[in-house]
Amino acid sequence: MLPRRHALFVAMLFPLVALAQSTYPDKPITLIVPFPPAGVADTVARPVADALSRELKQTVVVENRAGAGGALGMGTVARAQPDGYTLLLGLSSISILPEADKLLGRKPQFTLDQFTPIARFTADPTVLVVRAEAPWRTLADFLADVRRKPGTYNYGSSGNYGTMHVPMEMLKAAADFRMTHIPFTGAGPAVVALLGGQVDALASGPATVVQHIKAGRLRPLAHWGDRPLAALPEVPSLTQAGYPVQFAQWSALFAPAGTPDEVVQKLRAAARKAAADPAVQQTIATAGSPLAYLDAPEFKAYWDADAAVMTQAVKRIGRVE
Structure with a gap:
């Protein structure tokens, strides 16, 4: 049993904690995007941040x-x-990186239980793109050429085991070809490298490349989804071509684990309204990523299932330095 003075202190403390939570937020919030500007996470984060504000x-x-x-x-x-x-606008690579660290014998920089999921905003199948002047007009052209010249061509990504690396490795295994992997610091730099001719292909979320496709600078060959893409309805899926590999590059809002429930509920409510905001919907759709909103409970179930698939994919890729 607590001494009387301690009990009084605790009794006085509870209202102060409740008051601190009830006044949230009373100062600016930082939304961290763990990638450079111009990538999928950044494209989603900026209109969402405006709406949350x-x-x-x-x-x-x-x-x-x-x-x-x-x-x-x-x-x-x-x-x-x-x-x-301090919040995170993360991508599906959040499920991949801890497993990759373990594979490489490193202590993971984070674990999934260090995050509280708030909401998912998008879930886009990645798209295989090449430069418009490349000789490949179809997926069949591309695969035939890279098989004839194993290791001659390369592809870019946002980093080892990231959401542009894993889907390409899944396709390489399914379609039996070799390409050299060139990692960059994010999707934006990888796309710049493709446009500049430093790499020959990449797998990217539609939001990062659709503007370049519409401008005639890039050519899409296939996508990793199970239904037509809203932004690129004419692009066939890999499954249609006989390669049953699927990968979705999703974006979502997270808070650190241990965030008070009252604060989490306020963030969920704000995220829900942000997702319903026509300006947010239009901005994200124009960028090539139609909204695919899931509130925290549904998103947590989706995240758990996706993380299990990604863990197996990383193990199949193996050790990459």
Whole structure:
């Protein structure tokens, strides 16, 4: 039993904690994007941050903190004070990187239980793209050529074991061909490298490449989905071509584990309204990523299932230095 003075202190403390939570947020919020500007996470984060600012009546500042295939920024949020003032706009690579660290004999920079899921905003199958002047007009052309010249061509990605690396390795295994992997610090730099001729192909979320496709600079050959893409309805799926591999590059909002439930509920409510905001929907759809919103409970179930698939994919890829 607590001494009387301790009991009085605890009794006085509870209202203060409740008051702190009920006034959330009373200062600006940082939304960390663990990749450089121009990638999928950044494309989603900026309109979402604007909408969250309106809903929460507080500034939400987007901070790009790239490095280690996204692990640097994700680890920063995992270790942040769980008070709702440091949030993460993460991609599906969040499920991949801890398993990759273990495979490489390193201590993971974060674990999945260090995050509280708030909401999923998008879930886009990756798209195989090449430069418009490339000799490959179809997936069949591409595969025939890379098989004839194993190791001659290369592909770019946002980093080892990231959401542009894993789907290409899945396709390589299914279609039996070899290409050299060239990792970059994010999707944006990888796309710039493709446009500049430093790499020959890449797998990317539609939001990162659709503008270049429409401008005639890139050519899509196939996608990793199970139904036509809204932004690119004429592009066939790999499954249609006889290669049953699927991969979705999703984006979602997370808080550090241990964030008070009242704060989490406020963030969920704000995220729900942000997802219903026509301006957010239009901005994200125009970028090539139609909204695929899931609230926290549904998203957690989806995330658990997806993480199990990604863990197996990483193990199949094996050790990559």
